[in-house]
Amino acid sequence: MVAKVSLDFSTLLASTVHDMKNSIGLLMHQINQLPIQPGGQPLDTGQLQFEATRLNNYLIQLLTLYKFEQDQYPIQLDEYYLDEFVEDLVLMNQPILQPWGISIEQQVTADLCWSFDRNLLAGLLCNIFTNVIRYAKSQVRIECIQDQGMLRIRIEDDGPGYPEKMLGELSEQPMGVDFVSGSTGLGLYFSVQVAALHQCEGQRGRVLLSNGGSLGGGCFELLLP
Numbered sequence: 001m002v003a004k005v006s007l008d009f010s011t012l013l014a015s016t017v018h019d020m021k022n023s024i025g026l027l028m029h030q031i032n033q034l035p036i037q038p039g040g041q042p043l044d045t046g047q048l049q050f051e052a053t054r055l056n057n058y059l060i061q062l063l064t065l066y067k068f069e070q071d072q073y074p075i076q077l078d079e080y081y082l083d084e085f086v087e088d089l090v091l092m093n094q095p096i097l098q099p100w101g102i103s104i105e106q107q108v109t110a111d112l113c114w115s116f117d118r119n120l121l122a123g124l125l126c127n128i129f130t131n132v133i134r135y136a137k138s139q140v141r142i143e144c145i146q147d148q149g150m151l152r153i154r155i156e157d158d159g160p161g162y163p164e165k166m167l168g169e170l171s172e173q174p175m176g177v178d179f180v181s182g183s184t185g186l187g188l189y190f191s192v193q194v195a196a197l198h199q200c201e202g203q204r205g206r207v208l209l210s211n212g213g214s215l216g217g218g219c220f221e222l223l224l225p
Helices: 009-032 046-069 082-100 118-135 186-197
Strands: 078-081 103-108 113-116 139-147 150-157 206-212 217-224
Touching: 009 046, 046 082, 046 118, 046 186, 078 082, 082 103, 082 118, 082 139, 113 118, 118 150, 118 186, 118 217, 186 206, 186 217
Parallel strands: 103 139
Antiparallel strands: 078 113, 139 150, 150 217, 206 217
């Protein structure tokens, strides 16, 4: 008689996510290699690239959250200039923003330098940019300033804004599933977890959502000590 093997589902999920992430990475590469139509116009790959990027972001978030839970993620804090960081971030996301006709305005305080985990913060903000595409009409604005001893990163869009029930400071508890929109709240939960890992002198990072701002749509704010 064969002994029954008990599997740790969280470990199995993490392994599967890792394999799926690699496959989607190859899919994204293939999309970028699609041929050009006669007349020099690229094929309409914007939606394909967008969906592949969303899937890739979700899987990376799941894998990273698993590593958080298992204390396997060594946070690496270092100082970075925000103008260079934001410029790299915008260039990284340009391929998925451009097909949708969305322009990005950058406003970063000159010589602003801060300590954070670059990979975590880049992943967090790339996810926000991907979500912005779904709702923004044509404009996105990213602002980085020092405010009362905190780094404030604010991303605004000209879309319809966040639902009323989501406004305010987000907690570390999962938001649950919205069966109407299909949203699991994974991206925002990931943002809160990443923010909370950044701690200094008794303060920890926070995430706030609001509506209005300079573009009249949704406003995502990340505050880091």
